[in-house]
Amino acid sequence: MKKLVNNPDVVVDEMIDGYLKAFPKLVEKVEGSGRALVAKQSLHGNGKVGIVIGGGSGHEPAFMGYIGRGMADGVAVGNIFASPPPQPIVEATEAVNQGNGVVYIYGNYAGDIMNFGMASDLADMEHDIKVESIIVRDDVASAPKREKEKRRGIAGEFFVTKVAGAASARGDDLSEVVRLTNKANESVRSMGVGLTPCALPQTGKPSFVLGENEMEIGLGHHGEPGVEKGPLQQADDVCDRLIDDILNDGDLKAGDDVAVLVNGLGSTTQMELFIMFRRVEQRLSEKQINIHRSYVGNYSTSMEMGGCSVTLMKVDEELKALIDAPAECPLYAQYE
Amino acid sequence: MKKLVNNPDVVVDEMIDGYLKAFPKLVEKVEGSGRALVAKQSLHGNGKVGIVIGGGSGHEPAFMGYIGRGMADGVAVGNIFASPPPQPIVEATEAVNQGNGVVYIYGNYAGDIMNFGMASDLADMEHDIKVESIIVRDDVASAPKREKEKRRGIAGEFFVTKVAGAASARGDDLSEVVRLTNKANESVRSMGVGLTPCALPQTGKPSFVLGENEMEIGLGHHGEPGVEKGPLQQADDVCDRLIDDILNDGDLKAGDDVAVLVNGLGSTTQMELFIMFRRVEQRLSEKQINIHRSYVGNYSTSMEMGGCSVTLMKVDEELKALIDAPAECPLYAQYE
Amino acid sequence: MNTTQLKQWLTELAAVIADNRDELSKLDQALGDGDHGINMHRGFQAVLSELPNIKEEDEPAALLQKVATILISKVGGASGPLYGTAFLRMSAACKGKQTLDDETMVVALKQAAEGIAQRGKAAPGEGTLLDVWSTVANEAKETGMDWNQLEASAREGMEATKDMVVKRGRGAILGEQSVGHIDPGAVSSYYLFKTLCNTMKAGE
Amino acid sequence: MNTTQLKQWLTELAAVIADNRDELSKLDQALGDGDHGINMHRGFQAVLSELPNIKEEDEPAALLQKVATILISKVGGASGPLYGTAFLRMSAACKGKQTLDDETMVVALKQAAEGIAQRGKAAPGEGTLLDVWSTVANEAKETGMDWNQLEASAREGMEATKDMVVKRGRGAILGEQSVGHIDPGAVSSYYLFKTLCNTMKAGE
Numbered sequence A, B: 001m002k003k004l005v006n007n008p009d010v011v012v013d014e015m016i017d018g019y020l021k022a023f024p025k026l027v028e029k030v031e032g033s034g035r036a037l038v039a040k041q042s043l044h045g046n047g048k049v050g051i052v053i054g055g056g057s058g059h060e061p062a063f064m065g066y067i068g069r070g071m072a073d074g075v076a077v078g079n080i081f082a083s084p085p086p087q088p089i090v091e092a093t094e095a096v097n098q099g100n101g102v103v104y105i106y107g108n109y110a111g112d113i114m115n116f117g118m119a120s121d122l123a124d125m126e127h128d129i130k131v132e133s134i135i136v137r138d139d140v141a142s143a144p145k146r147e148k149e150k151r152r153g154i155a156g157e158f159f160v161t162k163v164a165g166a167a168s169a170r171g172d173d174l175s176e177v178v179r180l181t182n183k184a185n186e187s188v189r190s191m192g193v194g195l196t197p198c199a200l201p202q203t204g205k206p207s208f209v210l211g212e213n214e215m216e217i218g219l220g221h222h223g224e225p226g227v228e229k230g231p232l233q234q235a236d237d238v239c240d241r242l243i244d245d246i247l248n249d250g251d252l253k254a255g256d257d258v259a260v261l262v263n264g265l266g267s268t269t270q271m272e273l274f275i276m277f278r279r280v281e282q283r284l285s286e287k288q289i290n291i292h293r294s295y296v297g298n299y300s301t302s303m304e305m306g307g308c309s310v311t312l313m314k315v316d317e318e319l320k321a322l323i324d325a326p327a328e329c330p331l332y333a334q335y336e
Numbered sequence C, D: 001m002n003t004t005q006l007k008q009w010l011t012e013l014a015a016v017i018a019d020n021r022d023e024l025s026k027l028d029q030a031l032g033d034g035d036h037g038i039n040m041h042r043g044f045q046a047v048l049s050e051l052p053n054i055k056e057e058d059e060p061a062a063l064l065q066k067v068a069t070i071l072i073s074k075v076g077g078a079s080g081p082l083y084g085t086a087f088l089r090m091s092a093a094c095k096g097k098q099t100l101d102d103e104t105m106v107v108a109l110k111q112a113a114e115g116i117a118q119r120g121k122a123a124p125g126e127g128t129l130l131d132v133w134s135t136v137a138n139e140a141k142e143t144g145m146d147w148n149q150l151e152a153s154a155r156e157g158m159e160a161t162k163d164m165v166v167k168r169g170r171g172a173i174l175g176e177q178s179v180g181h182i183d184p185g186a187v188s189s190y191y192l193f194k195t196l197c198n199t200m201k202a203g204e
């Protein structure tokens, strides 16, 4: 493990420091907080529903890169692969609250559930802020359909955040933002493959071990064990495995529209991601499923892990409008 | 080397195929061509000066990701680390030509110079298109100042392209686009460090060899040897080395404004890039050099190489306006 | 048990966690994301640096509450809220007492285990740190505060997780494949009780 | 030399490049970006698959021009335009002849070397493939088309690059450190002449 760091114990703080200095016009730290960041445009008091995201770090550009116009308003940044504690979550909540409620979006991990849960209790009890929580569970590899509530949240959280951010940006009220975000969350499915591990700066140990020519299907975004190890196959075959599992799990049919995200885990090149996307498009067009909009790149990484995930979100007219809405964040921007 | 590919001989074609299918509203292939791509908005016949970029592939999102509104109009995509031949360059030139001239921007490599040179002769002789070429030479590690004409082009090409694209988008004529692009090119300096190699899909061989704990200063963007190997240092020390060499080479002084790019080579995490940026900002603010705008991320990679580069471009009022102009490309977008 | 002993215990616990943090992270790699040692170490080092500010005459409940706050705010992840909740519940059970008698400690342990179960929506037998806490709490309730016995039951609770199918936390995804791995949180909890027993035995 | 011999030569050259592509790439790793074997292989395989379309009665110049076009459009990088230019110049020198006599070949080689020098803005002694082409062209001019002699001079030109400071292409950045490495383009050019000599000697 070779990393460009100073002291492994403070990598997250130094990262945040650099991030804030790189984008002083777009983001700032909540005063007095170390780990709660907000988008400057979210502090205008226009009465919008607040969107707070967060989780462990190590997934950059997620989550801190996704605060800004049309996306989330605030983010709580945890240590690497560790949910943030309640305090920065509450701080972000207070900062973005404009009196019309706040929505939390986070992945389905015990740590996040407990910490965001405690934070929402505190926000309610101590600050009288109404909080609704949406827990992302897009990873179809992580549990069978009948145990959907167990599934982990992975790259699909990008789409869920996009929908929530766009709905709140156009002025939808809390119940409408929640309805749409839940709909996005119900409609999104992902499946990933891991090729090479990442290493925590503090231990320097690889997060998992695979043979020279092995891949692992369904590997978690923090190196948690997946569902199946096997010899590395050609991109199209790997892609077929991912796509098949996603299609078998959902109810996509000819004529449906989807948003697609082919997400790199860190060290997998954009060239490989496009080769994977190419196959996704072939498979979907065979099934006459129409791609409404595509995202290909590192949207939610696991530090320098090698591998990728494929995410499909079924979109109807109202979700299409939200996916297409403009967004301007430090680490991601799109035009309509 | 583990890669998600099918046949190593056709990775570039499959990548292009995936890219075009991912962004059908933004980009298309020049009809009848395999390797010339254009931005759809560039085909509107508004009389703008055409901007054509290109080079070997393996640097994604450069160069193909940078065609679109406010950036380049066309791109010729070479094989991995190999300049494209003249034909796709000419095809892109013809496609984006609107009668007011075309500017080529490419890095200072023998292959690119010869191929773009032949292309510009052909464009002139066979198609009567006036072409001006701007050769990027930002890598201060690659030759001393007195041999500046030998320097390689690396990540700084992003800034040069941004300036050219913004100038041509607002309707500047050929001589003005060339003047501004040259000014950007004269004002931009970069310096990089390599930590881990990449491998060509066809050979599977690492592009260079470094010890477990070694780094290489000034390593080329294709794994070409650098200027100095040594033990891996802390991020701040590495950054100081890069910044010092850049500052010693240029004429930046207190009160100047710069655009900054901390560019990842492929597998270096955004966390590390922000830790590097943090130090860049510290060093510049010590010297009272003001950061006008910052870019931190994978803007020009060397496949999965580990390491990063730092680029500074001195900006006056006219360059600031061009750097700040909006841009909308498939793999990069910014708001004003 | 008084505040001095509590401080002794926490000091020793921080040291044992520090010494074993790589082992804890390694265990977490098999079932989770490989950071349990890092998380616990971060938390208990923060506790350690707070200890000099605690006076002999401060109530044990005050110290326990402080520990809870520190763990919750410094550890994050799953273990932060769980350990934090355990200390919070112990603090509540000890409120108003300068010295903790056996009865108080039995109640404190019981409520800590219940707190963990609630916070984690977990039950004993699901292969988590709760298996240590609930085994110890039950043992205390049944046979009283016999420190040798309690250490043995902590170890037993820890070792039992090896044969369990993990149902909570990151390891839950593994199903049957989680059998054969000791739960990292159970090991850190065992250290917690082992150092507690050491401290108390030394004071006897 | 006629079109049939040209085809024989190019067939053998494509095979030798295919067999040695890893070696060529490896040499390029020391001085450049490690792809010279890949580039040459891509180009000469494309040439190979064109050969069946070339008829015996086609002029050598037509085939040489076709090869030039294929190399320029398939190879890219630095070697594509350089090899392409060499074949283009040879084609020009051979125009109108059904069989190439020694005199024509001497001129063709001279013009090929000049073409490379112009295209690459290079001179002999700068540690590139030009060192092979210019050595061979000079030898041909001085002692005529003696194939054994020409192969020897090609080898000499190639080996001489080992002691040169590279002044052109990616290796130029290395300065003095480039000494000790044979230039990959010089090696592929040596193969070109070696196979040419083989073909011609076989026909004698």
Ligand SMILES: Nc1ncnc2c1ncn2[C@@H]1O[C@H](COP(=O)(O)OP(=O)(O)O)[C@@H](O)[C@H]1O
Residues within 6 Å of the ligand: A081, A082, A083, A110, A111, C028, C032, C033, C034, C035, C036, C037, C039, C040, C076, C077, C078, C079, C080, C082, C116, C119, C120, C121, C122, C127, C128, C129, C130, C168, C169, C170, C183, C184, C185, C186
């Ligand atoms: N829902 C839960 N209930 C009880 N214990 C849990 C639960 N989730 C996780 N744990 C405990 O937490 C430990 C993992 O802690 P840690 O690695 O620090 O956090 P994280 O899982 O967030 O990385 C597990 O070994 C297990 O003992």
Ligand SMILES: Nc1ncnc2c1ncn2[C@@H]1O[C@H](COP(=O)(O)OP(=O)(O)O)[C@@H](O)[C@H]1O
Residues within 6 Å of the ligand: B081, B082, B083, B110, B111, D028, D032, D033, D034, D035, D036, D037, D039, D040, D076, D077, D078, D079, D080, D082, D116, D119, D120, D121, D122, D127, D128, D129, D130, D168, D169, D170, D183, D184, D185, D186
């Ligand atoms: N300017 C030049 N003049 C002559 N020969 C050159 C020049 N630049 C490069 N070469 C030759 O090209 C070879 C490299 O070819 P190749 O690796 O295929 O292209 P690239 O350098 O673009 O990767 C070098 O070994 C050298 O012989």
Ligand SMILES: [Mg+2]
Residues within 6 Å of the ligand: A056, A080, A081, A082, A083, C033, C035, C077, C078
């Ligand atoms: Mg964790």
Ligand SMILES: [Mg+2]
Residues within 6 Å of the ligand: B056, B080, B081, B082, B083, D033, D035, D077, D078
């Ligand atoms: Mg090359």
Ligand SMILES: [Mg+2]
Residues within 6 Å of the ligand: C028, C032, C033, C034, C035, C036, C077
């Ligand atoms: Mg863990």
Ligand SMILES: [Mg+2]
Residues within 6 Å of the ligand: D028, D032, D033, D034, D035, D036, D077
């Ligand atoms: Mg090369």
